[in-house]
Amino acid sequence: MSAVSIEGLTVRLDGRIVLEDVWLEVGERDFLGLIGPNGGGKSTLLKAILGLVKPTSGRVRVFGRDPVAARPLIGYLPQHSIFDQRFPVRVLDIVLMGRYPRVGILKRYRNEDIEAAKRALDAVGMLGLADREIGALSGGEQQRVFVARAIVSDPKLLLLDEPTAGVDITQQREFYDLLKDLNSRMAIIMVSHDLSAISAHVEKVACLNQRLYYHGSKELTEEDLVQAYGCPIVDIIAHGIPHRVLREHR
Helix, strand or coil: CCCEEEEEEEEEECCEEEEEEEEEEECCCCEEEEECCCCCCHHHHHHHHHCCCCCCEEEEEECCECCCCCHHHEEEECCCCCCCCCCCCEHHHHHHHHHHHHHCCCCCCCHHHHHHHHHHHHHCCCHHHCCCEHHHCCHHHHHHHHHHHHHCCCCCEEEEECCCCCCCHHHHHHHHHHHHHHCCCCEEEEECCCHHHHHHHCCEEEEEECEEEEEEECCECHHHHHHHHCCCHHHHCCCCCCHHHECCCC
């Protein structure tokens, strides 16, 4: 069974077509990098998989279920985890928020919830900082905590929307090593503008610009990227992105 199966998905929001005739299959242990220009529909696609956006036409299935019914099987890290850095909330409490769907907002956490939160923190290498205030952590450490919150309910699918934004290069490498380890237990779909990271760390790539232009091996041709981004290839490979992203480049 596929982790995600999308057939002819079209989404129209505020009278505008955001996704058009998207077809996509994601396996149970796939690590898919989703790239494309701003406004190309990447975040909308993740929300459709979560059941937060309804198809205008087509169908989305997650582990064979309707996305809303499958939501307990999905961990989600949104593009911006907004919080007041001065608010005195512990790392452990942040991760426990991921157990809300199981316990309810007004109910007390059980021992099993606390143990699950500790296991999630251990999985991302942050158990030793469980009692630290979240605002005292570095950007990379905070992202690890938010990943722990996303996986605290043992999901089978992890959705990540620009997870390394604001994280320095050294911590990005550590973060991708973490994702590789998590991928042994769950499927991952990661939205990113970082083509060098996509090249080095993911197994498959989808290029999305309203339509899905490419899905498969992470080796992208110049034509694939030009078609998806709609701009000259020189703009895409600027800023030190390795040429190994492309099969052929002159």
